[in-house]
Amino acid sequence: MMRLRMTHDEIMTLARFSVILAIVFLFVTAASVSNATITCSEVVVFLTPCIPFGVFGGTVPLDCCKSIKRLNAAQNTTMDQRIACSCIQEGAARIPRINYDRINTLGDVCVALLALTKFTLY
Secondary structure: OOOOOOOHHHHHHHHHHHHHHHHHHHHHOOOOOOOOOOOHHHHHHHHHHHHHHHHHOOOOOHHHHHHHHHHHHHOOOHHHHHHHHHHHHHHHHOOOOOOHHHHOOHHHHHHHHHHHHHHHHO
């Protein structure tokens, strides 16, 4: 049976880790490339709602999908795409128990979830 609820300790660990990760990325990206318009700290903010799904599974949060859509819209240049990709790879590698197979499903799941939500809301 798959566990869908996180314990208080797991939530607190994930919250602490998210804050630490955001701070690390702020320092790492202090000297950003001049023609890029996105920073690692922004990528972290965009993708933080996706971390619980990547670690614990369950249902993909709608906020995660909306953030992925906003992140895609924020990548205005090839350099933005490279920065975002690098930040995602480095950040994911620092998250204990991240499930890469699960994370790799987010694109398809979010396209379907956002389409269904839009259809349901209108």
